[in-house]
Amino acid sequence: xxxxxxxxxxxxxxxxxxxxxxxxxxxxxxxxxxxxxxxxxxxxxxxxxxxxxxxxxxxxxxxxxxxxxxxxxxxxxxxxxxxxxxxxxxxxxxxxxxxxxxxxxxxxxxxxxxxxxxxxxxxxxxxxxxxxxxxxxxxxxxxxxxxxxxxxxxxxxxxxxxxxxxxxxxxxxxxxxxxxxxxxxxxxxxxxxxxxxxxxxxxxxxxxxxxxxxxxxxxxxxxxxxxxxxxxxxxxxxxxxxxxxxxxxxxxxxxxxxxxxxxxxxxxxxxxxxxxxx
Numbered sequence: 001x002x003x004x005x006x007x008x009x010x011x012x013x014x015x016x017x018x019x020x021x022x023x024x025x026x027x028x029x030x031x032x033x034x035x036x037x038x039x040x041x042x043x044x045x046x047x048x049x050x051x052x053x054x055x056x057x058x059x060x061x062x063x064x065x066x067x068x069x070x071x072x073x074x075x076x077x078x079x080x081x082x083x084x085x086x087x088x089x090x091x092x093x094x095x096x097x098x099x100x101x102x103x104x105x106x107x108x109x110x111x112x113x114x115x116x117x118x119x120x121x122x123x124x125x126x127x128x129x130x131x132x133x134x135x136x137x138x139x140x141x142x143x144x145x146x147x148x149x150x151x152x153x154x155x156x157x158x159x160x161x162x163x164x165x166x167x168x169x170x171x172x173x174x175x176x177x178x179x180x181x182x183x184x185x186x187x188x189x190x191x192x193x194x195x196x197x198x199x200x201x202x203x204x205x206x207x208x209x210x211x212x213x214x215x216x217x218x219x220x221x222x223x224x225x226x227x228x229x230x231x232x233x234x235x236x237x238x239x240x241x242x243x244x245x246x247x248x249x250x251x252x253x254x255x256x257x258x259x260x261x262x263x264x265x266x267x268x269x270x271x272x273x274x275x276x277x278x
Contacts, residue, residue, distance in 0.1 A: 007144045015142045015238055022241065023136045030096070030109045030124040032244035033131040035251070038167070041119040050123050051110055052100065053081070057119040061086050062112055064098065072098045073105055089114040102126070115252050116170045122250055130247060137242065138271040140215075146237040146268035150182025152195070152203065152227040161194065166245035166253045174257050180205055180224060182235055184264050194257040201226035203233070206243075206256040209266040216271055217246035219256050240269025247273050 026033055037050050045054035045065055053066035065084045066072045072081040075096045087095055094113045101107035111122040154177060161174045176194040180203060184191055195203040203224040212218050222240040227233045245251035 007142050011144060011147075012142055018239060019136075019139065023134075026137070026247075027131060027134050029126050031131075032251070033134055033247055034124040034126055034128045035122055035130075035244075035248040036108075036125045036128055037121075037123045038250035038252075039121050041121065048121065050108070050125075051121065055121065061088050062119045071100045071105060072110075073100070075099050075109060087112055089119070091115070091117050096124075097121075113252075115167070135274075137273055139269060140238075140267050140271065142238050143268050145185050146266065148182050148184065148235045148237070150180055150233050150235055151231045152178055152180055152224075152233045153231070154178035158197075161257050163257055164255045166243070166251045166255070170252045172252075172254045174206075174254060176257065177203070180233060180235060182233075184262060184266075187264060191262055193260045193262075195224065198223060203227070205235070206254060206260060207266075208256055208261040209264065210262070211265045211267060215267070216269075217242050217273075217276070219243070220269060222269065237266050237268040240266065242270045242273065246270075246276065 039048050041055050041057040041062060043056060043058065045056040048055050052070035052072055053064050056063050063084055063086050064081065066081045068080050068082040070081070073079060074081065075098060081098060087097060089095060089112065091114050094111050096109050097112040099106045099109045107126050109124045111124060113120050113122060159176045161176050163172045163174045165172045174194060175196055177197045178195055179192045180195050181190055181192050193205050193207055195205050198204050204221055205224060206219060206221040208219050220240045220242055222235060222237055224233050224235050243251065243253035245253040
């Protein structure tokens with residue numbers, strides 16, 4: 001790859017604003033940096049790690065039995081849990097259900113989740129050192145050569161493609177709406193990557209590249225603004241970001257579709273979080 005063209009002050013400023021917003025969003029209370037466990041619920045009421053009460057599921061409904069002395073309250077209302085409460089979710093849904101701990105009783109939020117048609121809970125602890133010691137995600141320096149113009153080729157209809165996730169017990173589905181096609185610096189052949197649709201017609205592309213497992217996580221994603229009327233798109237790999245599973249072992253983040261790989265080192269965007277070793 002040839003030397004990068006100089007970046008303009010305006011490009012650097014826009015990128016720095018993006019990085020500031022990204023780091024702020026990651027560091028929100030009870031966000032992705034606060035996950036401290038992922039636990040499947042059993043059929044019999046059972047104790048779980050890190051959380052008071054007895055938890056169970058009959059397959060369609062999740063149940064929690066606790067006394068007022070356990071200190072659990074409902075996230076939505078603040079009402080104490082004293083007895084048995086239940087909740088029903090659809091696959092891939094989550095509910096910030098109960099909370100406890102800390103001076104105000106809200107340090108830990110317990111998220112109820114339905115994954116692979118099974119109920120699980122995740123604890124979100126604002127005292128997690130991943131959050132308290134967070135000072136931003138390391139990144140490559142901004143490189144305008146990695147702002148690439150390509151094209152979008154939409155499918156006649158979306159195609160559901162089975163994929164794996166960060167949790168080997170949870171399979172996923174990638175709803176491919178088309179392919180983003182472009183050339184990368186230093187390569188003559190085209191790269192084609194499956195894309196999912198986001199809000200307002202934007203696209204989400206999850207990809208592997210040759211930096212994975214070295215300077216970056218095992219995969220990353222980049223959001224692509226809505227294609228122009230002529231089908232052209234701009235892919236800014238300086239804005240490639242990590243999935244939550246780069247920061248925590250308790251994510252169920254989707255892996256790329258088979259073949260969604262770039263055969264060069266994309267030295268742009270987010271690197272491995274500090275302290276993370278693959």
